[in-house]
Amino acid sequence: MPTDSHASMADVARLAGVSVATVSRALRGSPLVSAETTARVTAAADELSFAISRAASGLARGRLGRIGVLVGAPLRTWFSGSVLDAVYARLAQADVELTIFRTQDAAEREAFFTRLPARRNVDALIVASFELTGAERARLASLDLPLVYLNQRVRGVPSVAIDDAGGMQEGVQSLLDHGHRRIGFVRTDLRQPGFVFSSDRRIEGYRRAMAAAGVPEQDLVVLSAPSPDAGELVARSYRALADPPTALAVDSDDLALSVLVELDQGGVRAPRDISVIGFDDHAYAARMGLSTVAQPVDDLGTEAADLALMLAAGEVPTHPDVLVATRVVHRLTTGPVPTPGPR
Amino acid sequence: MPTDSHASMADVARLAGVSVATVSRALRGSPLVSAETTARVTAAADELSFAISRAASGLARGRLGRIGVLVGAPLRTWFSGSVLDAVYARLAQADVELTIFRTQDAAEREAFFTRLPARRNVDALIVASFELTGAERARLASLDLPLVYLNQRVRGVPSVAIDDAGGMQEGVQSLLDHGHRRIGFVRTDLRQPGFVFSSDRRIEGYRRAMAAAGVPEQDLVVLSAPSPDAGELVARSYRALADPPTALAVDSDDLALSVLVELDQGGVRAPRDISVIGFDDHAYAARMGLSTVAQPVDDLGTEAADLALMLAAGEVPTHPDVLVATRVVHRLTTGPVPTPGPR
DNA sequence: CTGTTAGCGCCTTCAT
């Protein structure tokens, strides 16, 4: 007597008085099964509280019904979390499960690329915002596993990304439109030679906007932070400047917020004394009133999931390279150039 | 000729000149296989870039090597993310995969509990910080799937949790120690009758601390917020108070931060004019200098994963109910009672 | 220590 909770198709078949083949067909909604039989099978399955075993089904079909997401940062990170949320939602609609692979440090990273635990265990892999070495890319490619790159473009690999440079260019342009001319850029400098990070692309947007506005190259000022919470350091270098910019474009909201807090401590307030614009539209950006270049993470995740789903199904995506648009959001930290005078 | 990336054990066996059973044993490091043979098999597996199919292995062993986490909130949430990070780390050590189930709204929730997609597809399920109805608990229990509850205690179900009331009691006590007597409590009131949220337990800690300090019941003041970002509302009610408290204990950092920002806008600054303590130790608490009752989410996740792993292995945990300690962290928002006088 | 033999639970021809 099988216990309810471990009922197998054989049990359902017995109870419904049909063969397991019929149960299988009925449960997948095959039109080859008569309505009456389907009803009987469904009832029996409910009765036994039967659920299909994905392992068995996957083994037989050669498709696991599971897609992996490789995340290069802690999951608690705003970006990782948002991407996972969006991917999850889309996969759930397709009744596909999500399994996570994380490589938040060198050790995990090496483990992933030597063991390749995703191999043969997911139908497709979404590689989320992750700067890969050539060797790593090659290793992934050798997997013969459908891949989707998120915020990284690689020849021949379907991808979805934002235009970092273009987004930042618009952000800086909005500062220029406010009348600012002396605009500084604050970057997170992870100092990992050989990689191109989004920060590198974003600073490019700053350069382009300034060049287009006719600001001479030598008037650009770039402040570096070793990590996204190094606002104090940045605030210090800012104060040390002989002729401080009236506006700052920062390569991430995280850093921008940190900088704002520290500037505030020193009596420099936005937008009264300075304009600050971030990048990402981090959850706390809205809450703190930070103006920013919004990156539509939800869209990134959804599009990536769509591509992965198609590839997993063996279909060939018509638009394998998706570019999603950023959007400048003005909140409370940007405004006109402060008029000099007593504070 | 099998392609590298789809090599199966049979291919490895052929190349190594042994049987598949030996390959299976060798790869799992069975001591029954001679060192020499193991070496040969390993070499062949590498050569073919072979990886085990968890689906097949799981099917044969009756264990999937996969544990699920059911999360009741968006994944981008500080709590979800942190728990997932910790669980992931622990599972990875045991070479167990993590699959996510999310029920962030009524629709997802109903879908989960009617379809029970975790059934027969994970070896154990961690139910993370999630207020379940009796019916839902019963449905889960009927699953005959090992369960671990995180931050929710249920008779007969292994669990790991913090002492919400005790933690808050200590937090409020630290305010009392600073000399405060008029201490208000700010709570997030989700208004879902029938559920007991952590907020309800935390306010209890406030009551206990105040009672122990001999503050009469009628001097307690409780401010309610409909959501964790409703600081403005709270700040308004605070200002409307005839005899405003000199300190505020808030049931979450999220809300505390929101309140702080709004108070600040109105010229009320911590700790100069008011002391504020939160609860959680959210990532932004440290960054914003918020004093708080730290909840060790990492430990919660790790312990939950340990329990799940044991249960999945069929072992009986010796300590099925783990209580992890909170810790009061003083940063910049708490201090002595402000001395009245000109500001 | 290694090979042989049965499945694990489902899906998919191929018959009927």
Add this chain to the structure above:
DNA sequence: ATGAAGGCGCTAACAG
């Protein structure tokens, strides 16, 4: 429209 049979890739006795 349904059933029978074989196999997906691996593991677990059971032999030897």
